Amino acid sequence: SQEDPTWIVEQSKELRQIIVRGQGEFHLRTLKWRLENNEKLNVVFEEPRIPYRETITKKARAEYRHKKQSGGAGQFGEVHLIVEPYAEGMPDPTSFTFNGQEFKMNIKSREEVDLEWGGKLVFLNSVVGGAIDARFMPAILKGVMDCMEHGPLTGSYARDVRVIVYDGKMHPVDSNELSFMLAARHAFSDAFKQAGPKILEPIYDLEVYVPADFMGDVMSDLQGRRALIMGMDSEAGYQKLSAKIPLKELANYSISLSSLTGGRASFTTKFASYELVPSDIQAKLIAEHEAEVAKEAE
Secondary structure, three states: OOOOOOOEEEEEOOOOEEEEEOOOHHHHHHHHHHHHHOOOOOOOOOOOOOOOEEEOOOOEEEEEEEEEOOOOOOEEEEEEEEEEEOOOOOOOOOEEEEOOEEEEOOOOEEEEEEOOOOOEEEEEEOOOOOOOOHHHHHHHHHHHHHHHHOOOOOOOEEOOEEEEEEEEEOOOOOOOHHHHHHHHHHHHHHHHHHOOOEEEEEEEEEEEEEOHHHHHHHHHHHHOOOOEEEEEEEEOOEEEEEEEEEHHHHOOHHHHHHHHHOOOOEEEEEEEEEEEOOHHHHHHHHHHHHHHHHHHHO
16 A cells, blocks of 8 residues: 555454455456465455444343352342333333333433444433342443344344343342343343344445436436435536435446446445345345354354
């Protein structure tokens, strides 16, 4: 990159890949040729993974007891919690009903975590009668956060979840931070799986500038890429087409657009939002993730 500052190389912790950015397809191919011929390095270019997110669509309740006895002091922690989808400005809950049983909420403390990958986690302590000591709450939150970093469906970051810890048990000798962290991790993971978990994908705003005679071809190609056409305009002798399109469908778009229009069109993209993926794609992504996990375990 000293020779060419327009090549950008970064290690992505989230995607677990080394990401290379350049000025276009030809520019990246040049880099690959130089690495293989000058540096004698064998390079494989793959598509970057998509930064999916996971969230929940309904409320669920779970409890978990972590218990371990070995010689001296053991480990003990039990956590009962409820999870539900969170939306900005929601009032704190007063009660929940599961299978005809009512759970009244008495909120003692509230923590709102702005997640660095977008969205929020809201953590409420509604434990009454000292069933869990307040000093164990940070450990419970840590257990929940560990799960938010690796959603159960595809291992992607989770977002927009509200967690209410409403009951539990502790042991005067054996309870410690680790026990409550592990109990919270299991309880949260169980609840998340029951709460209608869904995968979200990044959607981009796309603007394509295209000569009028290619408009039909460009539009039908976009519809094949799950794009939603938002509008059309004419600008400086070109047609401007605006659309929303999943990031996954933008892979190799520059090559396709160029071959559709004889190199006479251009486009820009900008991140817009995260939206639910269609259920057939969700099933495919979960299957791919399970296969990957099984392969890593071998």
